[in-house]
Amino acid sequence: MKFITHISRIFVGALFIFSGMIKLNDPLGFSFKLEEYFSEAVLNMPIFEPLALQISVFVVILEVLLGVALLIGYKPKFTVWLLFLMIIFFTFLTFYSAYFNKVTDCGCFGDAIPLTPWESFGKDVILSVLILILMAGLKHIKPIFSNKKNGFVLVASLLLCSWFGFHVLNHLPSKDFRAYAIGKSIPEGMMSAEEIGEVPPQYQVIYVLKNAATGETVEVNDKVYLSEEWWKKEEWKIESDLTKTELLKEGYEPPVHDFSIIGENGDFTEEYLGAPKIFFVISYDLNKSDKDAFKKMAEFGWKADEAGIPIICMTSTEPSETEDLRHEIQAPFEFMVTDKTSLKTIVRSNPGLVYLENGVIKGKWHYNDIPESVEAAIQN
Secondary structure, three states: OHHHHHHHHHHHHHHHHHHHHHHHOOHHHHHHHHHHHHOOOOOOOHHHHHHHHHHHHHHHHHHHHHHHHHHHOOOHHHHHHHHHHHHHHHHHHHHHHHHOOOOOOOOOOOOOOOOOHHHHHHHHHHHHHHHHHHHHOHHHOOOOOOHHHHHHHHHHHHHHHHHHHHHHHHOOOOOOOOOOOOOOEHHHHHOOOOOOOOOOOEEEEEEEEEEOOOOOEEEEEHHHHHHOOHHHOOOEEEOHHHOEEEEEEOOOOOOOOOOOOEEOOEEOHHHHHOOOOEEEEEEOOHHHOOHHHHHHHHHHHHHHHHOOOOEEEEEOOOHHHOHHHHHHHOOOOEEEEOOHHHHHHHOOOOOEEEEEEOOEEEEEEEHHHOOOOHHHHHOO
C-alpha cells in the first residue's frame, strides 16, 4: 500500500501541476472555455459568465498549488480532500459534456493536448481512483520538509503563479499551441483533407422525429431519413433543437475553420490572405475591448498606411456598431466581420495586432506591446 500511495502521490501531484501550468500559460483561453460551460446551452449559469476570467485564474493557480502541496506533503489530509472535491467536480463536468455532447473539448490541458469529452472523462475517472488510493494511504504521505519550509515553498509557488498569470494576461501566452501561432500559414491550415491527400472524418446526423398526432418520438440517422423518405410523412416533424451530429470515424480536420473576412462589398478572405504584407487588428467584441488601446492601434494604423502596408480591423461586432468607434479613434482601417471564435483564437488580446506575409503569421502583439514603428514590427 505504501508503494502504491507514493506512486499515486507523484503521478497526481505532477499531473495537477502540469495541467495547471498549461492553463496558466493561457488563462484567457481557459476563461473562454468556462464561459462556454456557464452558457445557457450547457450548465445554464449565465450569472458566472462575467466572472469567468477571475474563476479561471483562481482554479488554475489552485490546481498548481494542490499539486505542489501533495508532492511536498503539506497538510496531507487537507490537501487530499481538496483534490478529491476538485476531481469530483471535474468528473461530473466532463461526464455531463461527454454524455450530452455539450462541449467538444474540456480544456483540461489547454490547446496543448486537446482531448475529446470521453477522453477527458476517462482521465478524471483514473485520477479519482488514484486520489481514493491517496485517501486510503493517507498515513504514508509524509512531509518532505519542515512545516516552515513547506509553507515557504507554497508561498513561493503562489507568488510565481500569480506573477506568471499577470504577465501572460498583460502580454501574450509564453507558448502558443494554437493553429494561429507565429510561423503558421492560415491558407494551409484551411486546406481540406481531400486537398492534402488525407481521409476526412465521417459523421452522421441523428434526427429526432415527433408524431404530431400521437406525440411518439423516434430517432433516425440521415441515411435512414433519406432512404425511407421520412420527409414525405406529414405527421412526423423534426425536433430541430434535439438534432445532433455524431462522429462515426476519425479523420483529418483542418486546424483552421470558420475563418473568413467579410466586408460591405463581399468576401475578402483570399485577397487579404494573399497580400505580401498586411496587418490585422483583432477585436472579437468591440464592446468588450479596451478603447484606449484602440487609439494606439489607430496611431499604428496611420504609420502602416504611410509605409504603404494595408491594415484592417477584424471583429464579430455588427458593421452598424463599428462606425462610431471608427470616427471616435480616427482609424485609418476598415472594419471587417469575422467569426468570433476564430478571433478569440487568433490572439489573446482585445484588441490585438497580427502581422502576416502571404498568409503566414509573422508577428503577434498584445495591445500593451504594440511596436513603436512599422519597421520594428516587420523585423520582429
